[in-house]
Amino acid sequence: MGAAPASRDVTSYGMGLAAPLALFFLLFFVAPLLQLLWLSLHNDTAGLHWGLGQYLHFLTDPFSLGVLGSTLLLGAEVTAVCLVLGFPIAWLYQRVGPKLQTIIIMVVLLPLLTSVVVRTFAWIVILGRQGIINATLQSLGIIDTPLKLLYTQFGVVIALAQVQMPLMTLPLITVLGRIDPNLDDASCSLGAGSWRTFFRIVLPLSLPGVIAGCTLTYAAAITAFITQSLVGGGQMLFMPMYLYQQASTLQNWPFAAAISIIFLLAVLAVVSVFTTLGRLSRGYGGA
Amino acid sequence: MADAPSGRSLVVDAVTHRYPSGALAVENINLDIKGGEIIALLGPSGCGKTTLLRIIAGFIAQTQGRIIIGDDIVDALPPNKRAVGIVFQNYALFPHLSISENVAYGLAARGIDRATRQHEAQRLLELVQLPSMAERLPRQLSGGQQQRVALARALAIKPSILLLDEPFAALDKNLRLDMQIEVKRLQRVSGITTLIVTHDQEEALSMADRVAVLSHGKLEQFGTPSDVYDRPQTLFVNTFVGSTNRMPGIVVSADRTAAKVRLDAGAEIIARPAAGALAEGGRVTVCIRPEHLQFVGDETGFAGVVGMSLPLGATVVHEVTTADGSGVKVSQARIGETRALENGAAVRLAPLAPSLANAFPATL
Ligand SMILES: Nc1ncnc2c1ncn2[C@@H]1O[C@H](COP(=O)(O)OP(=O)(O)OP(=O)(O)O)[C@@H](O)[C@H]1O
Numbered sequence: 001m002g003a004a005p006a007s008r009d010v011t012s013y014g015m016g017l018a019a020p021l022a023l024f025f026l027l028f029f030v031a032p033l034l035q036l037l038w039l040s041l042h043n044d045t046a047g048l049h050w051g052l053g054q055y056l057h058f059l060t061d062p063f064s065l066g067v068l069g070s071t072l073l074l075g076a077e078v079t080a081v082c083l084v085l086g087f088p089i090a091w092l093y094q095r096v097g098p099k100l101q102t103i104i105i106m107v108v109l110l111p112l113l114t115s116v117v118v119r120t121f122a123w124i125v126i127l128g129r130q131g132i133i134n135a136t137l138q139s140l141g142i143i144d145t146p147l148k149l150l151y152t153q154f155g156v157v158i159a160l161a162q163v164q165m166p167l168m169t170l171p172l173i174t175v176l177g178r179i180d181p182n183l184d185d186a187s188c189s190l191g192a193g194s195w196r197t198f199f200r201i202v203l204p205l206s207l208p209g210v211i212a213g214c215t216l217t218y219a220a221a222i223t224a225f226i227t228q229s230l231v232g233g234g235q236m237l238f239m240p241m242y243l244y245q246q247a248s249t250l251q252n253w254p255f256a257a258a259i260s261i262i263f264l265l266a267v268l269a270v271v272s273v274f275t276t277l278g279r280l281s282r283g284y285g286g287a
Numbered sequence: 288m289a290d291a292p293s294g295r296s297l298v299v300d301a302v303t304h305r306y307p308s309g310a311l312a313v314e315n316i317n318l319d320i321k322g323g324e325i326i327a328l329l330g331p332s333g334c335g336k337t338t339l340l341r342i343i344a345g346f347i348a349q350t351q352g353r354i355i356i357g358d359d360i361v362d363a364l365p366p367n368k369r370a371v372g373i374v375f376q377n378y379a380l381f382p383h384l385s386i387s388e389n390v391a392y393g394l395a396a397r398g399i400d401r402a403t404r405q406h407e408a409q410r411l412l413e414l415v416q417l418p419s420m421a422e423r424l425p426r427q428l429s430g431g432q433q434q435r436v437a438l439a440r441a442l443a444i445k446p447s448i449l450l451l452d453e454p455f456a457a458l459d460k461n462l463r464l465d466m467q468i469e470v471k472r473l474q475r476v477s478g479i480t481t482l483i484v485t486h487d488q489e490e491a492l493s494m495a496d497r498v499a500v501l502s503h504g505k506l507e508q509f510g511t512p513s514d515v516y517d518r519p520q521t522l523f524v525n526t527f528v529g530s531t532n533r534m535p536g537i538v539v540s541a542d543r544t545a546a547k548v549r550l551d552a553g554a555e556i557i558a559r560p561a562a563g564a565l566a567e568g569g570r571v572t573v574c575i576r577p578e579h580l581q582f583v584g585d586e587t588g589f590a591g592v593v594g595m596s597l598p599l600g601a602t603v604v605h606e607v608t609t610a611d612g613s614g615v616k617v618s619q620a621r622i623g624e625t626r627a628l629e630n631g632a633a634v635r636l637a638p639l640a641p642s643l644a645n646a647f648p649a650t651l
Pocket residue numbers: 306307308310311312330331332333334335336337338339486
């Protein structure tokens with residue numbers, strides 16, 4: 001948005017209108033968060049000794065750091081897959097007739113309309129050793145032994161990408177729809193081919209949507225407890241499950257709290273990287 | 288790149304376009320445009336002007352017919368290979384690029400190096416009198432300034448044809464006049480064959496070497512502004528360009544150059560058969576412009592009663608009701624003392640000259 005001069009709005013609204021929401025946030029978001037922080041600053045499960053021991057433990061433990069790393073990587077992979085697959089869908093949406101548009105929107109929204117558990121089990125059926133993919137490939141004689149698809153990083157990424165796709169596609173559809181179609185034509189008449197037009201005009205102008213989509217997809221992917229655990233299985237451990245184990249199974253509340261805080265900070269760091277990238281490229285201009 | 292590009296000729300050869308929805312937007316249009324001419328495409332909303340422009344630019348592939356630029360048939364070429372510059376009605380500047388980047392965009396697409404590009408962009412911005420705006424973003428410019436940038440951007444690629452779609456429609460009256468003069472100046476300097484789409488007849492008549500009048504996708508007339516204004520070939524052109532009085536009548540006698548018409552308003556006048564020979568006894572519509580009617584003192588012409596008189600600066604327009612009950616407008620130059628015409632005064636009217644009354648076969 002550049003350096004817009006600070007100007008007072010002519011119309012001002014009473015902040016009182018936001019009070020109910022603020023109260024709700026205070027009670028159910030800020031308060032638990034503070035409690036979590038308080039909890040994480042104890043070195044023992046009984047909560048008697050103050051200290052940074054839990055954080056120190058996490059940050060010096062290769063296993064914990066590994067879990068954090070693979071979770072952040074998982075988010076990046078899912079986001080990348082969603083972006084690469086979602087952009088063409090959004091682009092296509094703006095260039096087809098109203099009938100096809102309805103169909104595309106339905107297909108995009110469908111994952112949101114089915115329960116996470118059902119969707120995830122569907123992926124288990126598709127990816128399993130005796131699943132649809134393996135059975136098909138075997139009957140076609142392309143492979144002899146079943147491929148290991150379920151309980152792999154690949155399986156988790158694919159399943160998550162499908163689930164999170166609407167979070168990427170919808171902002172992209174919105175932002176692409178706001179680009180004046182004459183800009184395409186103008187670029188073309190000035191001698192630019194389709195790729196130049198895409199990279200110099202369409203992509204920069206759709207950056208706000210790309211950033212919104214990436215942020216939403218990323219945040220959703222790394223916290224998707226059910227899909228991660230069911231499709232990933234026992235061998236693959238990601239932060240939400242790690243947290244759950246520490247809290248529920250081992251009753252190590254202070255450590256679980258520290259994990260939460262570290263996870264939160266890591267996610268905020270990644271999201272702010274997205275936002276900064278968007279600011280740096282000047283594609284931010286309101287058309 | 289010092290030499291000015293000389294405009295190439297443009298031939299629109301029997302072009303017809305039907306949209307997939309079935310709408311016949313353009314029907315059998317033929318235009319033969321010489322290099323360096325300014326042509327106006329004039330017509331009411333929805334008559335197919337934009338469609339024709341987009342066909343020439345290559346954004347739409349016409350259903351039938353050919354587009355020939357210079358000696359080349361360009362139908363197979365995509366828009367980015369046609370070297371046709373286009374200025375859109377809403378300017379369509381790239382909002383995220385600076386003014387100079389906008390102007391240099393086409394040069395970058397041609398792989399011209401950065402230094403040359405910047406130099407050329409600056410030269411063009413000077414040409415459109417905006418040299419100090421290079422670093423701004425489009426939204427920091429006024430409408431008229433954006434218009435100039437759009438023009439500079441289109442000129443940067445040294446197009447052989449320049450297309451402008453309603454370029455001045457969004458500008459206020461004074462700015463519009465400035466820009467019309469500006470475009471005409473730039474066109475004279477560069478010699479680029481230029482096609483301006485407009486539904487403003489004054490703009491068409493004042494700017495263009497020749498005017499193509501379209502109606503419902505068909506070409507009604509293609510001629511010089513004075514051809515179109517003084518010698519319209521169809522009733523549509525006569526009524527769309529300038530204002531006119533339509534007076535019904537019956538042909539008494541006719542040859543190829545003149546027809547004697549008995550007006551329903553009650554007089555026999557000589558008129559020009561504007562759309563070819565007229566059949567004797569056939570019904571016609573005679574068009575006479577308000578400034579081509581005069582008050583006569585004798586018994587020639589037709590009778591009427593003066594209604595309202597509107598003094599419009601240099602002219603006075605009188606509304607006169609004729610014997611058959613229809614109204615005609617008469618416009619008189621205000622020279623010295625104007626003869627005061629009382630409301631309700633009985634007068635007689637006649638065309639200034641037979642060539643200024645155009646007779647068209649009446650359409651039912
Ligand atoms: N994409 C389209 N699909 C179907 N029909 C169209 C399309 N674009 C235009 N038309 C139709 O073609 C005809 C000509 O449209 P066009 O835009 O060329 O008119 P125009 O002369 O430029 O009008 P205006 O002065 O309002 O801009 C109109 O009847 C319009 O409804």
